[in-house]
Amino acid sequence: MDRLTIYPTQRLHATIQLPASKSISNRALLINALSHSTFVPENVSDCDDTRVMLAALRNMPEVIDIGAAGTAMRFLTAYLAVTPGTHMLTGTERMRHRPIGVLVDALRQLGGQITYAGEEGFPPLCITGNDQLEGGQLTMPGNVSSQYISALLMIGPTLKKGLCLTLTDKIVSRPYLDMTIAMMRDFGAQVEWEGADSIRVSPVPYTPQPYRIENDWSAASYWYEMVALSDDPHAEVLLPGLCYESLQGDARVRDIYNELGVVTEFFRDKEGTNIVRLSKGQNLTCWFSYDFTHQPDLAQTVAVTCAMLEVPFHLYGLQSLRIKETDRIAALETELGHFGLSLEVTESAMAWEGLYRSEGDDRPAIATYEDHRMAMAFAPASLRTGAITILNPQVVSKSYPTFWDDLEKAGFSVCY
16 A cells, blocks of 8 residues: 545544553553563553564564664663573664664663674664663763663663663653653652652662553544644544543643644543543634644644644754654655745754745645654645545554544545
8 A cells, every 4th residue: 555545524523542652552561571570561552663562572582673663672772681682673774774872872881782783873783681780870861862761761670779860961852751750660660850860760670560551642633633624613523541640741732732723621431431522622823832842743743733724833842853763854844845835944943934935736645754643644634635645654553553444433535
């Protein structure tokens, strides 16, 4: 399947079962493995990233190919460093060009035995694990991917001296670190922030626990976008299984979209299930500005929403988007160009003053760059364009395999 075309629904009224959070799923799977638990976490995400993580932890083959799963690459690098055995950790061509040197350097300082099988600073990695690493003091930049830091924190309880991690520079994606710390505590770890830039993990082993994973606020963002872009004044989407007091930083999507015309309500049904109701509101800003340092995965969705609503915007704190599945800033600049937008782009920001350089394409075909979020962020634009074609739409399997089916359930026509 190399493309599909989406035709919008005139009436948006649906109840959607979102996937479980892959961020929580992969942390739960790793911590569960480090605790040597016989429990199986409940409601594990059924997506590419989680499947490769689960397969690796269950089978532990000599060569572990994680495909395009960046979270699995980072978390497994740390896990394999403290797990006896020798393994080769590799992935897709794109993965072999995503940097991992900061994490490898940190693990080497802790005594980890890791060598590069190809280019220095990039996968594939040859890792010989040791469950008797000393641990201790470690300093690293805070402005790198939070997954590097989370990977180190999660192995902290297994280290003889624990881990005292000091972060320099501005800490990015801090909600993901808080998520990691909260989940570690759920499994009995002793971990604390010491001041604004230091985290201490005591050498206290994890305790096996039953654990249930909440649904994915990142996936919810595309339904926020659909409600925002729909012309149906009575548009309503119900999303069961989302928590108000969520561990996920992307739960801030409800505050972001409050400025973009979407009302969020929380309630419980008679069975006690948490449900979020999205509906049209009157609060549409005439200018949108937001720092995505702590919610980088929402940036594409919000950029497309603002463009389709013709709301000028300034999105900043986007530095981590350059090293995601693709260079997401460059990809957004290219694909929003199909709509004629004249954008101003820097290394870490994107702005649109409401100006157009051309009329745009009548029926745009959106390249996805092996990036699931490009596909899902642009699909709702069909509500404004009348139809939109997505190239290589199968990329959604990375985090939301049922996305196209769910669009059809909501009344969209999806033509393969």
